[in-house]
Amino acid sequence: MSGIRSLYRGTSLKGYASTISAPIYVDSDDNRVKIVPAGSGTTEVVLQEAAGAGVAEVLTAAKVLTAADTGKTFFLALAGGFTVTLPAVAMGLTFKFFVQIAPTTAYIVITHADNLDKMAGQIYSSAGADEDSETAFTADQIDFVANTSVIGDSADVTCDGTNWYARGWTNAAGGMTITG
Amino acid sequence: MGIRSLLRRVSVAGSAAAAVAPIYVDTDDNRVKAILAGSGSTTEVILQEAGGASVGEVLIAARTLTAADSGKVFFLALAAGFAVTLPAPAVGLNFRFFVQIAPTGDYTIVTAGAPAQILAGQVYASSGGDEDSETAFTATTITFIAAAGAGKIGDSADLTSDGTSWYARVYVDTAAGATITG
Numbered sequence: 001m002s003g004i005r006s007l008y009r010g011t012s013l014k015g016y017a018s019t020i021s022a023p024i025y026v027d028s029d030d031n032r033v034k035i036v037p038a039g040s041g042t043t044e045v046v047l048q049e050a051a052g053a054g055v056a057e058v059l060t061a062a063k064v065l066t067a068a069d070t071g072k073t074f075f076l077a078l079a080g081g082f083t084v085t086l087p088a089v090a091m092g093l094t095f096k097f098f099v100q101i102a103p104t105t106a107y108i109v110i111t112h113a114d115n116l117d118k119m120a121g122q123i124y125s126s127a128g129a130d131e132d133s134e135t136a137f138t139a140d141q142i143d144f145v146a147n148t149s150v151i152g153d154s155a156d157v158t159c160d161g162t163n164w165y166a167r168g169w170t171n172a173a174g175g176m177t178i179t180g
Numbered sequence: 181m182g183i184r185s186l187l188r189r190v191s192v193a194g195s196a197a198a199a200v201a202p203i204y205v206d207t208d209d210n211r212v213k214a215i216l217a218g219s220g221s222t223t224e225v226i227l228q229e230a231g232g233a234s235v236g237e238v239l240i241a242a243r244t245l246t247a248a249d250s251g252k253v254f255f256l257a258l259a260a261g262f263a264v265t266l267p268a269p270a271v272g273l274n275f276r277f278f279v280q281i282a283p284t285g286d287y288t289i290v291t292a293g294a295p296a297q298i299l300a301g302q303v304y305a306s307s308g309g310d311e312d313s314e315t316a317f318t319a320t321t322i323t324f325i326a327a328a329g330a331g332k333i334g335d336s337a338d339l340t341s342d343g344t345s346w347y348a349r350v351y352v353d354t355a356a357g358a359t360i361t362g
Contacts, residue, residue, distance in 0.1 A: 094253070122335075122351060127308075128308045130307045132306070135332040135353050160280060161236070165336065167334075
């Protein structure tokens with residue numbers, strides 16, 4: 001019978017890449033499908049369903065993201081707030097955040113310590129107010145402001161390999177900021 | 181026993197049938213594709229690099245996109261500006277653009293083909309103003325405006341196709357930083 005029925009699942013792949021084959025497997029560490037386009041496994045590319053991030057995660061505490069988290073949507077879910085740290089810059093990395101529980105202490109999305117002053121972006125408010133923005137790469141963090149940001153506020157960040165582009169959507173004036 | 185590797189080449193071996201859908205890794209873009217019908221002319225990307233395509237690309241000159249670019253993020257990076265031409269509409273195609281270098285000449289994103297008036301959408305400004313919109317599919321062009329320094333680093337646009345038309349959401353810092361026009 002033709003057709004692929006299953007993929008190998010393990011912590012590392014079997015086989016190696018050549019001009020006519022590209023090993024592909026399910027990584028048992030994170031259950032993501034990965035391809036090795038070159039060599040014997042050091043160059044991995046994480047795959048996901050086309051046009052969508054296959055995964056989301058509810059955060060209830062501080063989290064340091066890695067490149068393997070790219071494409072995920074994170075729901076921020078602790079009234080006391082916490083900090084989410086972005087990974088080092090790399091082309092194409094992208095993350096999305098939604099407020100699941102309104103913060104009484106700010107949720108903060110901050111750049112990696114090696115990438116300070118690498119963020120530009122804008123905040124848009126449903127209230128129609130003039131919101132915060134950074135029109136040069138001079139910021140470090142997005143804040144979901146305590147007692148102003150509400151359920152449904154959101155942000156996405158995207159990296160061009162050098163800098164981060166941030167967009168934030170908030171209900172109330174002053175609900176979010178982008179600051180250095 | 182599991183599968184260790186998939187065939188990788190620029191075209192697929194075998195053909196689709198009611199019970200078979202050949203799957204392969206395209207050497208052109210390292211995406212996993214399935215042939216859902218026929219002998220290869222109907223391909224569908226089923227897996228691509230996480231984050232939505234390989235996936236970011238810095239543009240420094242005019243570019244005509246293809247369906248294979250779907251999911252990518254493009255960073256617009258020539259102060260003098262240029263035009264990006266969209267592919268023909270196909271359901272699910274999507275693109276994102278960010279201004280990496282503020283324009284002194286307009287960046288434009290334009291539809292292709294005829295009829296070309298297949299774009300609707302809205303512009304949102306961080307400054308809170310009443311911005312441009314097209315509430316029918318009567319537009320052809322998104323413009324990040326160069327005049328008076330309106331277009332800024334971080335301005336962006338998201339485009340999605342329903343197979344017939346394009347839907348645009350455009351985000352800018354400054355009032356009148358971008359337009360959607362016919």
